[in-house]
Amino acid sequence: ILHPDVSGGDHTGLLAVYSLSKQSNLAGYRAAFVAGDPAIIGTILEARKHAGMIMPTPVQHAMAVALRDDAHVETQRTAYARRREHLLAAVTRAGFRVDHSEAGLYLWATREEDCWTTVSDFAERGILVAPGAFYGAAGARHVRIALTATDERIAAACERL
DSSP: OOSHHHHTTOOTTOEEEEEOTTTTTOGGGTOEEEEEOHHHHHHHHHHHHHHTOOOOHHHHHHHHHHHTOHHHHHHHHHHHHHHHHHHHHHHHHTTOEEESOSSSSEEEEEOSSOHHHHHHHHHHTTOOOEEGGGGOGGGTTOEEEESOSOHHHHHHHHHHO
């Protein structure tokens, strides 16, 4: 959004929020940053310091290292693509339709039944999924299946499906 081809070089009113949670496996660190309109960022910084949301120095250093290393990002991207491929095939074989899940870290699966019925079915197989209803009325007939588990756990879930 901040690239000149998108913004025309003017960041007025623009704010980009960037997290390293998934791309760099830093979810527990809450490692993220904002960039964009200096006026908006100034307001955020003013509020943040009074709320006690100051990122520890070691986490800032870890972020700097991660942002300089594109190789680990490609490794993560490849891992998520592999997990998506395996899980998508297994879920489809199990009779589910997967909607709007071409990218991201989740598959949205449905059998056109109430999401709670599907959650129970997955739970009986030892697989934890999130009910789509947690994300709004449009998800009432879907479950969200995360691709963030280890390769071994994804493989085990695929076998149980």
